[in-house]
Amino acid sequence: MANDSLTIRSFAKINWMLRVLRKRRDGFHDLETLFQTISLHDTLLFEKASETSLACDVDGIPTDGSNLVLKAHAILVKRHGAGPVAVRLSKKIPVGGGLGGGSSNAAVTLLAINRMFDLRLDVSTLGQYAAEIGSDVPFFLTGGTAWGGGRGEILESLPDVEGVSLLLVVPEETMMTGEAFAALGRTGEDDVWATGPGGWRGAVERGLLGDARLANDFEGYFFAKFPHLDDARRKLRESGAVVAMLSGSGSTIYGAYEDASVRDAAAVELAAPLRVVKTETITAATSQPFPEDG
Numbered sequence: 480m481a482n483d484s485l486t487i488r489s490f491a492k493i494n495w496m497l498r499v500l501r502k503r504r505d506g507f508h509d510l511e512t513l514f515q516t517i518s519l520h521d522t523l524l525f526e527k528a529s530e531t532s533l534a535c536d537v538d539g540i541p542t543d544g545s546n547l548v549l550k551a552h553a554i555l556v557k558r559h560g561a562g563p564v565a566v567r568l569s570k571k572i573p574v575g576g577g578l579g580g581g582s583s584n585a586a587v588t589l590l591a592i593n594r595m596f597d598l599r600l601d602v603s604t605l606g607q608y609a610a611e612i613g614s615d616v617p618f619f620l621t622g623g624t625a626w627g628g629g630r631g632e633i634l635e636s637l638p639d640v641e642g643v644s645l646l647l648v649v650p651e652e653t654m655m656t657g658e659a660f661a662a663l664g665r666t667g668e669d670d671v672w673a674t675g676p677g678g679w680r681g682a683v684e685r686g687l688l689g690d691a692r693l694a695n696d697f698e699g700y701f702f703a704k705f706p707h708l709d710d711a712r713r714k715l716r717e718s719g720a721v722v723a724m725l726s727g728s729g730s731t732i733y734g735a736y737e738d739a740s741v742r743d744a745a746a747v748e749l750a751a752p753l754r755v756v757k758t759e760t761i762t763a764a765t766s767q768p769f770p771e772d773g
């Protein structure tokens with residue numbers, strides 16, 4: 480059914496783990512990662528309008544054609560004749576923190592415009608457009624807990640890792656994704672061993688938080704560049720986090736707790752001078768704006 484206006488939540492993600500396998504001829508890197516949708520979210524309001532526009536309630540977010548929301552909309556205008564929309568973005572996901580806020584906004588824009596203009600594009604077509612916009616965008620079309628391969632666009636859904644209490648440390652320092660990949664100095668000859676989706680499915684079924692293979696290849700470069708943030712990671716561990724690790728290419732560090740009350744106490748303890756955000760893992764179904772379209 481087509482709508483004249485839609486309000487949609489746009490959830491953030493963490494990466495439970497991330498291995499960078501090799502550099503490809505197209506300049507991207509093949510990787511292996513485990514994506515996880517979390518409850519922290521932006522909200523987007525889409526309204527049919529005579530002209531396309533984007534407004535955001537926080538400063539420092541580009542509202543021109545460089546914003547991934549407008550890139551996603553432009554693809555569906557050009558290829559499928561979607562009409563103009565006025566978009567209002569209420570931003571809660573920290574920017575430049577490896578939480579995928581811009582990518583998530585782009586994915587929900589594809590879903591919203593598909594719905595509002597009754598384009599009837601299936602998930603695989605939207606997935607191709609999503610991958611053109613950015614490596615992390617396809618994940619947000621389905622969400623939940625998923626294995627990611629290729630440059631992040633090859634996805635396999637895993638059983639939901641549901642209701643895990645998280646504490647995010649969100650530093651002021653930001654990390655550019657391209658810089659982080661380049662710093663690893665991978666070549667086409669490298670071939671880092673990957674576990675594959677089957678192996679991670681088993682890990683999720685056994686209890687992911689206890690899995691000794693959870694690691695992030697960006698940590699070496701990141702903590703060498705920002706040693707004081709290694710202290711923040713250590714504080715998360717000392718506060719009772721079962722896992723404390725960099726998310727994506729940074730700069731957010733997540734702590735995962737078995738007990739929400741331990742996480743809550745840690746949030747109070749770490750809040751000064753660090754910026755911390757309490758959040759939870761959510762299921763693929765909860766992350767979907769239009770589950771019936773899936």
Ligand code: C5P
Nearest residue numbers: 506507508613614615630631656657660
């Ligand atoms: O796809 P996205 O725009 O998020 O990527 C930003 C940059 O990060 C790319 O231009 C590339 O330099 C690097 N990247 C990479 N391998 C990936 C994803 C990103 O080298 N799998």
